[in-house]
Each structure stands twice: as C-alpha cells, then as structure tokens.
Amino acid sequence: MSNKLLVFLAGLLLLSALGSYVYYRRAVASVPVDAWALVPDDAVLVLASRDHPTLVRHLRETQLWDNLAALPYFQQVQENGRLLDSLTNSRNNLLRFLGRKTVLASVHITGPGSFDVLYQVPLNTVREFRQVRAAAEALGRHPRFQVNSRTYHGHVLTDVRERGTGNGVTYFNYRNHLILSSGAGLVEKVIARLEHTGQPSVAADFRNTDFLQLRDVDATLLINYRQLPPFLDLFFRPELRPSAQVLTGLGRNGLLELQLAGNKVLLNGFTNPETSRDALHQRLLREPAQRLGMAEVLSLRTAILLHLGVARPTALHTTRTLPAPDSATATALDSIARQLTDEAALCYLAAPSARQAPARLVLVRCADPARVALALGQLRRARGASPAFERVGSYEIHSLGLPEVPARLLGPLFAGFTGAGAVAQAGNYVAFADDASALRGWLQDVAAGHVWARSPTQVAFLEETQPLARFSIFLDTQNSWNVLLRSLREERRAGLLRNETLFKRFPQLAFQLVPAAPEEGAAGQYFTQLLLRLAGGGYRHPNRLAHPGARRPALSAPPDQSAHAGERGQRPYAGRAGAGQCPGAALPHPGKCGGLVGYAERAAGGADTPAGSGRHTGVCAGHPRQALLLRCPRQAGLALPPQPARFGAGHFPGCGAGGGHSAGPAAGRWGRGQLLFV
Known part of the structure; x- marks a missing residue:
C-alpha cells in the first residue's frame, strides 16, 4: 500500500472523528438532559433542590440541621463525606461539588418491605468529571472498599461497595449527568427508560412550573x-x-x-x-x-x-x-x-x-x-x-x-x-x-x-x-x-x-x-x-398547663391575656369567617406585625359580612386593638403585583363567605383564603 493511500485513509479517519465530535456537540450534547424524564415512573416522592449552601444555612437557622445530623442515614453520609475529603485532600468537598446544581432525589419501592433513593447530579465541567473518577480510583485503592465496573445495555456501571457489608452505591454517567443509588436495580430502571424514549415524565403535568426560580423557595x-x-x-x-x-x-x-x-x-x-x-x-x-x-x-x-x-x-x-x-x-x-x-x-x-x-x-x-x-x-x-x-x-x-x-x-x-x-x-x-x-x-x-x-x-x-x-x-x-x-x-x-x-x-x-x-x-x-410548626420559640403544647392548678384561658379572654410567648396577640378561635396573612410592610400603621389575621364573624354593626362584598372587618394579630378594613384587591380596583405567578392560574376565594373573584394568571403570591391589606 502506497504512502499516499495511507495518508489519505488516516486523514479520512481523522475527518470522520472530527465530524462525529462536532455532530455530538451540536446535535446531541447541546440538547440539555431532562432529569425528570430519567426518573422511573414508580417514584413515590421526588425532591428537587438547587441552592444547597442556602438550604444548609436555612436548616441551621431553623435548628433543623442538628436534628438531621443525628439521624443514622445522615451520619453515614457525613462519614462518607469525611472519607472523601481525606482521600482527595480537601474540605467540604461534597457541599462544594453540589453547589447550585439542580439535584433530584426520588424515593422508590424496591421490594417487599424495602425502598431506596435514586440521586441525579449534573456534571457541569470536565474538572467535576475528573473529580468523580479520581474519587472512585481513590476508593478502589482503599482496603475498606471494592470498586468494580460492568456493562449493562451498553452503559458502564460502576459499583462501589464496602467489603464485608456490601453497602455502597452504583452509578453511571449519562451525558455528563451522574446517576447513582445504593440499589443497582434503580439505576438499571433508568437505563431501561433511556431505551424507550418518548415515555411521559413523572412531572409531565407540571412541565411549565418551576418553583425553584423563586427566591424564597428552598x-x-x-x-x-x-x-x-x-x-x-x-x-x-x-x-x-x-x-x-x-x-x-x-x-x-x-x-x-x-x-x-x-x-x-x-x-x-x-x-x-x-x-x-x-x-x-x-x-x-x-x-x-x-x-x-x-x-x-x-x-x-x-x-x-x-x-x-x-x-x-x-x-x-x-x-x-x-x-x-x-x-x-x-x-x-x-x-x-x-x-x-x-x-x-x-x-x-x-x-x-x-x-x-x-x-x-x-x-x-x-x-x-x-x-x-x-x-x-x-x-x-x-x-x-x-x-x-x-x-x-x-x-x-x-x-x-x-x-x-x-x-x-x-x-x-x-x-x-x-x-x-x-x-x-x-x-x-x-x-x-x-x-x-x-x-x-x-x-x-x-x-x-x-x-x-x-x-x-x-x-x-x-x-x-x-x-x-x-x-x-x-x-x-x-x-x-x-x-x-x-x-x-x-x-x-x-x-x-x-x-x-x-x-x-x-x-x-x-x-x-x-x-x-x-x-x-x-x-x-x-x-x-403542608404546614409543620417547629418546636421552640415559646411554643407550649396546647394540652399542657403553665403550672399545676393553672386555668386555661376562656373563649372570650382578651388577646393580651390569652396569648402565649412566641404567638403574640392571637385571638381565640370561634369558627372564623376567613383567614389570611399580613404582608407586614403593606400595613397602614407602624410597628411590627405578628403576621396572622383573625377575621371577626360579624362586622362592627353586628350583622354578618355580606358574601362577595369584598370587605371584611378584622383585627391585626400584631396590633389587636386596631381594626383594619380588608378588601379583595381585584374588587378594590388594585392591580396584583407584577411578579411571576407563584401558583399559576389563581383564584381569590377569600372575599366573602361563599364567593370569589377570578384573579387570572397574576394571582401570584396569595394562596386560597388569603387577603391583601389595602
């Protein structure tokens, strides 16, 4: 074979490789991976998080971090994180690796009496891909772990298991998207979904909703x-x-x-x-x-x-x-x-x-x-x-x-x-x-x-x-x-x-x-x-008296006598005609608002507030002696805030006992049963 032919074939091979690379980058890799589409359809719960440093900070501020850290599952995660830090000569490697990525954690039933969690973590840079590979190689050299690789339907699965117990994870990389779970069966289910494209996502009904775009959402x-x-x-x-x-x-x-x-x-x-x-x-x-x-x-x-x-x-x-x-x-x-x-x-x-x-x-x-x-x-x-x-x-x-x-x-x-x-x-x-x-x-x-x-x-x-x-x-x-x-x-x-x-x-x-x-x-x-009240901050169980022989407050007790520490000025419940939240800054009077509003069943004149009237007489929880006039913003002729709709197409049923006013797609921040101070 002549040298010219060899040079021609080598050039053709390089050109084909270059074309395949360009096609992959432009046609395949340019299309982002839909993480929700990879979740098996038998998922019970799917938790999506993005800003992990802020999430950890909020957990510490609410004092939930110490409670979570005491759980055996999180203790094992922390132990593995410290082990990875020692092997890679770094600190807080896991938290920095997660950063502000959109991470999915889905819960699945894996058998009689058992369930498991599937994680999805995107790899945004070549450096992160090398970090994962270096961590697997370091664990393979550690005498406590055993690392094996196998091929399943054309994808390379890596098993990292602890010797003796068999505990560990199975993971693979799909288009710079790390998918891992302690159960290999869940990872294999993801590969099965990749072979049958076009299946509806578990979040198909909410494809136009992304709460993570909002600032206050953890x-x-x-x-x-x-x-x-x-x-x-x-x-x-x-x-x-x-x-x-x-x-x-x-x-x-x-x-x-x-x-x-x-x-x-x-x-x-x-x-x-x-x-x-x-x-x-x-x-x-x-x-x-x-x-x-x-x-x-x-x-x-x-x-x-x-x-x-x-x-x-x-x-x-x-x-x-x-x-x-x-x-x-x-x-x-x-x-x-x-x-x-x-x-x-x-x-x-x-x-x-x-x-x-x-x-x-x-x-x-x-x-x-x-x-x-x-x-x-x-x-x-x-x-x-x-x-x-x-x-x-x-x-x-x-x-x-x-x-x-x-x-x-x-x-x-x-x-x-x-x-x-x-x-x-x-x-x-x-x-x-x-x-x-x-x-x-x-x-x-x-x-x-x-x-x-x-x-x-x-x-x-x-x-x-x-x-x-x-x-x-x-x-x-x-x-x-x-x-x-x-x-x-x-x-x-x-x-x-x-x-x-x-x-x-x-x-x-x-x-x-x-x-x-x-x-x-x-x-x-x-x-x-779903509302979960945290203990602390003056919370007292409703079935616990302040001291032996103490009497519980009567239904008609004034707010300053029946309120307990941490819940300032709450009025006794008497089958209220409505309930809402006080935005605080929108109040027409100075001072810090308690944030909750209890509406009177009857207006100042003693008659029931007409349904659909858009007007309610209430008392601010933080200012129990100052009556406020509450009005549905749509009926009052006010424009709702120009922010993105928090809950999509909304409804404003807080006006009156039996009716509501359509607020359109800008209903935004106010949930059902909530009113705006005007």
Whole structure:
C-alpha cells in the first residue's frame, strides 16, 4: 500500500472523528438532559433542590440541621463525606461539588418491605468529571472498599461497595449527568427508560412550573399519590390500607414548593385531581368546601384528625356500603343521614401507651340536633337497644345496638366500628364510637372546656391553615406518639424510636387540599398546603398547663391575656369567617406585625359580612386593638403585583363567605383564603 493511500485513509479517519465530535456537540450534547424524564415512573416522592449552601444555612437557622445530623442515614453520609475529603485532600468537598446544581432525589419501592433513593447530579465541567473518577480510583485503592465496573445495555456501571457489608452505591454517567443509588436495580430502571424514549415524565403535568426560580423557595417536592398506599404499607399495618386508598383518591400527583422560615416549614403548591371513576374526588366534585367549625368540640387530647369539609357528607359514598338489617333500621338511618351537613371527621384521641388501642370516634355536624336525637331514638328502638344511658356532665351516651353505623351513613372511609356502637351529641355535633368508653373521655374534655377553641396555641396554629379546605389532616406529635407506635409494623418501630427527636421537633402538622372554583378544566387543581410548626420559640403544647392548678384561658379572654410567648396577640378561635396573612410592610400603621389575621364573624354593626362584598372587618394579630378594613384587591380596583405567578392560574376565594373573584394568571403570591391589606 502506497504512502499516499495511507495518508489519505488516516486523514479520512481523522475527518470522520472530527465530524462525529462536532455532530455530538451540536446535535446531541447541546440538547440539555431532562432529569425528570430519567426518573422511573414508580417514584413515590421526588425532591428537587438547587441552592444547597442556602438550604444548609436555612436548616441551621431553623435548628433543623442538628436534628438531621443525628439521624443514622445522615451520619453515614457525613462519614462518607469525611472519607472523601481525606482521600482527595480537601474540605467540604461534597457541599462544594453540589453547589447550585439542580439535584433530584426520588424515593422508590424496591421490594417487599424495602425502598431506596435514586440521586441525579449534573456534571457541569470536565474538572467535576475528573473529580468523580479520581474519587472512585481513590476508593478502589482503599482496603475498606471494592470498586468494580460492568456493562449493562451498553452503559458502564460502576459499583462501589464496602467489603464485608456490601453497602455502597452504583452509578453511571449519562451525558455528563451522574446517576447513582445504593440499589443497582434503580439505576438499571433508568437505563431501561433511556431505551424507550418518548415515555411521559413523572412531572409531565407540571412541565411549565418551576418553583425553584423563586427566591424564597428552598426545594420542591413532587408527590405521586397513586404510589402512596403501597409506600405506606411498608410502615403501617395492613388494616390501614383501605383508608389510605380512599383518601389518596382525591389527587393523582402534586407539586409543592418548600420554604424554611421562622418557626415553621411550609409547603405550598397544587395537586391534580384523580380522574378514575370511583375515586373520592369524583364523588365530591362540585361539593362546596366548608370551614372547620368543630373546634369547640375537639378535645386537646386529639392525636390525629381527618377532616372532610363538604356540604353533604353523605356524598362520600354513592350507595350504602352495608345493607340495613330491616326496614325500620333503614328508615332511621335515612332520617339521620338527611340531617348531616357541612363537615365530618375521623378523630383519634391520645393513648396512654402503645399497648392500648386509641379511642376513635366520628364527628359529624347536624343541621337540626333535635331531629337527629329523635332519629337516634328510633334507631335504638328498631335495634332493641337498652334505653339506659350514661351521663357525662350535661351530655348523654346512648347505646345503638348496630355495628358500623358511621360506614352505613358516610361510606368506607369511616369503617372499622365493629362494636355494638355508642352515640352522643354535643351542641350541633353527633359523635359515634365503638363503645361508651371512647365517648366518655371526649365528653369529659368538652364539658371541662379542654377544647381547641380555648387553646391559644391551637388557635394560633389554626389561623395559619387554610379556612376552606375539602380535606385536612391535623396531627399532634405529642398526642399521636403512642398511636403511631401501635399502628406501625413491628420492624419499623425501632426506626421511629431512633428518630423521636426529629419527629417531636414538629409538634403540629396540617395537610390540606382546597378545591378550585370552578373545578372543571385544566385549572381545576387543588391548592395544597403542608404546614409543620417547629418546636421552640415559646411554643407550649396546647394540652399542657403553665403550672399545676393553672386555668386555661376562656373563649372570650382578651388577646393580651390569652396569648402565649412566641404567638403574640392571637385571638381565640370561634369558627372564623376567613383567614389570611399580613404582608407586614403593606400595613397602614407602624410597628411590627405578628403576621396572622383573625377575621371577626360579624362586622362592627353586628350583622354578618355580606358574601362577595369584598370587605371584611378584622383585627391585626400584631396590633389587636386596631381594626383594619380588608378588601379583595381585584374588587378594590388594585392591580396584583407584577411578579411571576407563584401558583399559576389563581383564584381569590377569600372575599366573602361563599364567593370569589377570578384573579387570572397574576394571582401570584396569595394562596386560597388569603387577603391583601389595602
């Protein structure tokens, strides 16, 4: 072969290589990797974070960093980080490596009783790629670890495992995108998605939403509600599965922004409704959301409260799940069902120990308590129940002689009351339980005034929640500790005990879904809020007196007498007509505002504030003696702020008791039930 031919072939080879490189850089590498598209579709939760130095700073400011650092998982991460620092002769290498990259961490169920986390970290420079390779080589030389490489469907996977235990990670690099997990199966699932392009992303419904672009957002959380029941099965006993399936039938997925500020962790966002035919959302479609008005009968020993604010509680099921044993019983049940209105709740009371089952009862509001009492009497006579009753204060406990009465009235969500059944009435509410012992303790608290409406701490927390929610979960960690220990699987109890400090760092939690108006169409999403109040800063548990023999403040106590440290000037809760947030700087009066507003149910003249009037008389929490006039900004003719829409197409339902004004795509910063000071 002549030298000219060799030179020609060599030049052709170099030209082909150069062309392939240019094509890769211009056609392939120039297209950014969609990290969300790489997440397997069975993800339960996906956490996205960007500004990691600021996130760590906020965790330290809220004193959560010390609690997280005490967890075994984070201790292992810190230990591995220190090991990498020693091998690479640097400090804080992991935090500097993450920097301000968009990192995804997704949680997946990997088998019976197990789950794992998949991480995605972009590699922005050649130097970062070399850092990863140098770290793997350094670990391979360390006698404690073993590093192996293998090929899976054309991709090189690297396994870094600890000798003896087998613990470690598996990772591979896809277009300068590092994908790693402690379970090799998750990494292989990502490769399987790469082979089947065009699959919808887990965040396809939120492709036009990026909360990380906002300044105050520390992270975003994607929730796959359809995967929540099997995920909860990993931790809780199987008997809780039906309730979880019914409750998760309100939404299919949701995206929330996470903010760490002050004495709370706040997650706001939206949830897409569930579209399956038999889902709970379809049963409650176009049912107006109602306020939580049962604070006057909720005991301070309430551990967990599942509240449904619907105009017709009987809409929770389409047909009666359990047939009545006879026509007289059916007639009495129908008479009771016709009087149920506005709200229904499943309430768990605190248990003295994990060995004892918690008291469980169902609370429902009645339109006419007298008619409900007559119908309950008809039901007792139809079932042949004893006419004897037990008196607690001014209240009476009667036996029903019929199991599963709540499920017969309200559907499968309230099933599990297999006893003979007991019932009591308190004001406008009727309570059902398995036996009289569950109602006895609850009625003693109500008679003594140990209820939410008389607790300044609980009032302050309720003022921060959304007033018009279709579904709410309220959890008191101190009261619910033994309840959760009992409901957990045996092998998971040790994990909860190890994380007790972090768990009790959040004494109160509220998760709420607020329906849109209207609910039809693409804009018919649930506004979603998850609020976690942090302990400290003067927090006092609502079920704890200041000293032995101290009296809890009365419902009508003035703000300066009933307020506790850290919650300045909170007014006692009396079924408020609205709730909102005070922007502080927009106040027309000097001084520091407490940030929360409690609206009076009646205006200054004593008449109810007209629905849709756009005007509300309220009292600023930080300035309890100065009345303010609140007006819907749309009705007042004010332009909403020209900032990017915080929640997309919005709605302003805070104006009036039953109506709202469309705020368009600029509704922005204000969530549902919030008003602006003008």
